Amino acid sequence: xxxxxxxxxxxxxxxxxxxxxxxxxxxxxxxxxxxxxxxxxxxxxxxxxxxxxxxxxxxxxxxxxxxxxxxxxxxxxxxxxxxxxxxxxxxxxxxxxxxxxxxxxxxxxxxxxxxxxxxxxxxxxxxxxxxxxxxxxxxxxxxxxxxxxxxxxxxxxxxxxxxxxxxxxxxxxxxxxxxxxxxxxxxxxxxxxxxxxxxxxxxxxxxxxxxxxxxxxxxxxxxxxxxxxxxxxxxxxxxxxxxxxxxxxxxxxxxxxxxxxxxxxxxxxxxxxxxxxxxxxxxxxxxxxxxxxxxxxxxxxxxxxxxxxxxxxxxxxxxxxxxxxxxxxxxxxxxxxxxxxxxxxxxxx
Numbered sequence: 001x002x003x004x005x006x007x008x009x010x011x012x013x014x015x016x017x018x019x020x021x022x023x024x025x026x027x028x029x030x031x032x033x034x035x036x037x038x039x040x041x042x043x044x045x046x047x048x049x050x051x052x053x054x055x056x057x058x059x060x061x062x063x064x065x066x067x068x069x070x071x072x073x074x075x076x077x078x079x080x081x082x083x084x085x086x087x088x089x090x091x092x093x094x095x096x097x098x099x100x101x102x103x104x105x106x107x108x109x110x111x112x113x114x115x116x117x118x119x120x121x122x123x124x125x126x127x128x129x130x131x132x133x134x135x136x137x138x139x140x141x142x143x144x145x146x147x148x149x150x151x152x153x154x155x156x157x158x159x160x161x162x163x164x165x166x167x168x169x170x171x172x173x174x175x176x177x178x179x180x181x182x183x184x185x186x187x188x189x190x191x192x193x194x195x196x197x198x199x200x201x202x203x204x205x206x207x208x209x210x211x212x213x214x215x216x217x218x219x220x221x222x223x224x225x226x227x228x229x230x231x232x233x234x235x236x237x238x239x240x241x242x243x244x245x246x247x248x249x250x251x252x253x254x255x256x257x258x259x260x261x262x263x264x265x266x267x268x269x270x271x272x273x274x275x276x277x278x279x280x281x282x283x284x285x286x287x288x289x290x291x292x293x294x295x296x297x298x299x300x301x302x303x304x305x306x307x308x309x310x311x312x313x314x315x316x317x318x319x320x321x322x323x324x325x326x327x328x329x330x331x332x333x334x335x336x337x338x339x340x341x342x343x344x345x346x347x348x349x
Contacts, residue, residue, distance in 0.1 A: 002027045003119055006046035008037045008063065009081070010055040014104070018050060018081070021108045026115070034063035041073050048119055051098075053082040053089065061096060068097045075125075077118045081106065147202045147257075153209065164296050165202055170343045171292035172201045175329070178336055179288075184328060188284045193252070197285075200257035204264050204289055207237025221304045234274045237261030256285060264289035267324045287326040291317060291333050294324075299344050310341045 005026045007018045015030040022028045029044060031037040035058050037049075049067070053060035060080060067073045077099040082089070085103040093101050099118045102111060152165075176197060179189055208216060211233055215226045222230060241258040248254070263277065263286025270278030277286075298313035308316070314337045321330040333340070 003047040004029065004044070005048050005050060005115065006031060006037065006040075006044070007050045007081075008032075008034060008055075008060075009050075009052040011052070014052065021106075021111060022115075025112060034058035034060065034066075037063065038066055041067075041070075045072070046076060047122070048115060049076055049078045050081045050115075051078055053080060053084050053093070061092065064093075064096045064098060075122070077122050079114065079118065081111075147199050150203065150206060164300065165205065167296050167343060168204065168289070168292045169198055169201045171295060171340060172288055173198050174336065174339055174343065175288050175292065175332065178332055179329075182332070184332060185284050192256075196253035197256055200253050200260060200285075201289065201292075203237065203241060203257040204260045204293065205233065205237065206240055206257075206261060207233035207235065209240070210236040219304070231265070231273045234262055234265050259283045259285040260289045262286070264293055266290070268326055269323045272324075282326075287329055291325055291329055294320075295333075295340060296344070310337070310344065314340075 003026050005022055006029045007015060007022070008031045009015050009018070010032050012032065015032065019028045019030055029040070029046065031040060034051075034055055038058075051060045051063060055063075058066075060082065064078055067076065067078060074097075078097065079100040079102060080090075080093040080098050081102050081104065082093075083104045090101045099121075100114055102114060173194070176189065176192070176194060179185060211230060215222060215229055218226065238258045238261050241254055241261060245254045245258070262274070263283050266272035266275065266277045266282045266286055267290075268279060268282070268287075270276050272282075295313055295317060298308045298316060299310060301307040314334070317325060317330060318334055321327050325333075
């Protein structure tokens with residue numbers, strides 16, 4: 001199949017000459033203005049664009065700016081084909097992202113060769129991008145598999161919390177997505193990679209690996225001494241994740257995991273643990289995870305308590321607004337609590 005070339009020029013003679021030179025090798029679309037070319041590109045995607053500079057309404061420089069600003073067209077190679085032959089003109093064109101610059105009148109063989117070269121480069125770039133994307137996807141899958149496996153080890157030891165880690169991951173995902181919709185804590189969340197954030201959530205209880213079975217699975221309420229030991233899991237979780245961070249290069253998702261592991265038991269009024277942080281001293285990661293973690297703990301049965309109903313869990317969290325939980329995040333939870341119910345019932349993946 002022939003490659004498709006779009007030739008943009010307001011001079012009809014140039015359009016005819018260009019099409020005649022190219023049509024034996026390529027399919028050619030001729031367009032007589034930059035404005036019409038931009039409109040046509042919504043329907044057609046050429047493999048390469050030949051673009052004149054001196055055109056009315058929208059010149060070549062303005063046209064290429066629009067092409068490079070559009071995700072759909074920014075990767076299409078653009079060659080300026082123009083009568084302007086100064087070094088400054090050539091520099092300006094290349095600086096705006098043009099792949100090449102050819103002056104009129106052109107030599108047909110050289111034009112065809114230049115086009116062929118840039119089409120080959122574009123194809124190689126596309127192939128390389130696909131390889132990088134596949135490799136990145138495999139790395140993400142590997143990260144997720146490792147995190148999931150470690151998280152499952154925690155759940156295997158804590159036999160009272162089956163499914164807790166997976167559900168809290170989904171609650172967290174829901175909260176973060178709704179925060180983005182409402183621009184809630186926009187400055188803090190703008191730099192987050194949602195996928196990495198959700199991956200990280202799986203390690204929030206990793207410190208429980210260090211807690212003795214006699215405490216972790218005790219069929220009853222913990223004594224004060226036992227609870228003090230249990231609270232150590234936040235510190236131990238952070239330390240375990242930090243040891244991994246020291247040994248790897250790509251660790252941004254682990255930094256997020258460490259924040260959640262260390263701060264998800266802090267309380268808005270400063271009565272939480274392990275640091276007794278108060279209000280916005282608590283990282284947003286920990287404040288979000290606190291709601292997801294507590295909700296799931298409330299609706300789940302434990303040896304020392306029956307499962308609360310969804311309505312009871314919502315009431316308890318609402319009553320903790322401004323004391324245990326971030327007031328703004330609690331209000332968000334109250335608005336979307338029905339979606340929490342669906343996740344708890346296994347109706348959302």
